[in-house]
Amino acid sequence: MEIVEEAAIHVLEAGGVTSAKGFSAGGMHCGIRKRKDDLGWLVSEVPTSAAAVYTTNQFQAAPLQVTRESLQSEKPLQAVCVNSGVANACTGEQGLKDAYEMRRAMAEKVNLAEEQVAVASTGLIGDPLPIEKIKAGFQSIGEENDQTVERFEQAILTTDTCTKHVAVQVEIDGKTVTVGGAAKGSGMIDPNMATMLAFITTDASVEESALQNVLKQGTNRTFNMITVDGDSSTNDMVLVMANGKAETETLTEDHPSWSAFVKAFEKVSEQLAKEIARDGEGATKLVEVHVKGATTDQAARSIGKEIISSNLVKTAIYGSDPNWGRIVCAIGYGDEPIDPEKVTVSLGDVTVVDQGLPIPFDEEKAKQPLQQETVPIYVDLHLGDGTATAWGCDLTYEYVRINAAYRT
Structure with missing residues (x-):
């Protein structure tokens, strides 16, 4: 393998999960919560390579089961939908049906196969998911003010006091590659994973098994190295999508610039992890x-x-x-x-x-x-x-x- 000088990492001012080419996001208030945005979506223009890591809590919520199924299907992931306010955890067979319905509603809205959509929920454990409100919300998507990354970042929060986002750029194959992310998390933070959601995007082309490896290794060094209160939740995960819009060669561990991509990926993961820890419930330091x-x-x-x-x-x-x-x-x-x-x-x-x-x-x-x-x-x-x-x-x-x- 050719040895090349590692490229410098550039942190984008106000960067986030849509800084990478070909990604859009939005959010809205659909009525799960009293006033705050509570339904968000993140979409790639083209199919992606995708990977995820999940909570190790044995009570794994319905959305995680549905997302795992989507990632294991033969159809490439292209979108994710998220609600806050209700976790859809410990909700039995009905909760699983509701998670599938949520996935279906999002897929229909963006004209994708159901298996191309991941699902995430965060909030109260044990309450039924208000699926009719969520479905009505998806049907009403279209307002221009809904289609902003800021609305997405707000829609995924629970007790957080602020949004959490970052993006960096690095040069690979003579192309500018962007890695960006958004996250939520404030309490019940002691991953492997915990009550946190993190979404990471990149416009690099990355081989799927290599993407899973970099996510797992990066998570062990970043998200799995934070705690707020030692409690681990039922719901949460880190999900990464790579859509190739930067038109690099397909990255694997053998690519001469692989270490530069890993460094950029872990920079995003570390910054999001630190922001979650800093925003711990009631925290001052x-x-x-x-x-x-x-x-x-x-x-x-x-x-x-x-x-x-x-x-x-x-x-x-x-x-x-x-x-x-x-x-x-x-x-x-x-x-x-x-x-x-x-x-x-x-x-x-x-x-x-x-x-x-x-x-x-x-x-x-x-x-x-x-x-x-x-x-x-x-x-x-x-x-x-x-x-x-x-x-x-x-x-x-x-x-x-x-x-x-x-x-x-």
Whole structure:
């Protein structure tokens, strides 16, 4: 394979899921929610290569079953429809029928075979999907103000306080390739996947098995490295579509610019993941934990997740309390190998633990990184070359308020 210099990644200002050529999106209010947009759609002009990863929760919602069936069919995926407000989870046979009806309504609207449409839902578990409202919504699509990516980004939200979107560009085969994405997620975030939806698009031509591989690997390094509250939902997934409109050669792992495409893809995934963690319910800070010196990358990922998942760590960060003991405890929660006498912990540039023992530090200086919008924590295990970064948020009174009355 020819070795080429890796192309630079350019982040687009205000980029999103329709920045890639040939993709359009829209959203509307169809009446599932009281006032907010609650029905969205994303369509490619041409058939795509597609891949998805799903929640590992054993209660998998009806939309996931229908989407999995669409991706396994012989007909290429070309569109996805999404509703918020009702998850269509734990709804039995009727829920599955409703998910099929939702897929059918979208397919008819955009003149596609049913199997060319994916379905996603997010919201309350156990409530029946108001399918008649959704079908009526699809029938009324056509208003110009519905056909904007901003309406799509709004329509997929639940308790989120903001939309989440990003797009980047990279040069491959002399062509400008765009990778863009949109996501929702604020609570019940502890993927493999969790209560989040993410949609990623690219105008590169990508072989489908290679696309599945880059999605799986990228998810392990990004979406699977965030947590808000340790809860995992029934519904959610990351879906990627590649439509080839940039007219590159078909990308596989053997293409000389494959690493550039992977870098662009993971840049989008990481940014969306960080935005989800930053927008955690009631959160005031993004927590970024960097682990190095682990025996393997997987060990580093596991330890990083233990730290950001600890409620004691999260509350200390909310209070800007440099309580390093909680971090050290969290490092030891799991089964990954550590040597307590080799561990180093730093809060920003202030080292608080060295070789497993506390060292004198300026309390006020140590508080400063904990008062930032992004709180950096560094852990060095001094055992190997494994590295990982995990993202989470602080735990606040507001989180309790939001979730104490989520349904009522």
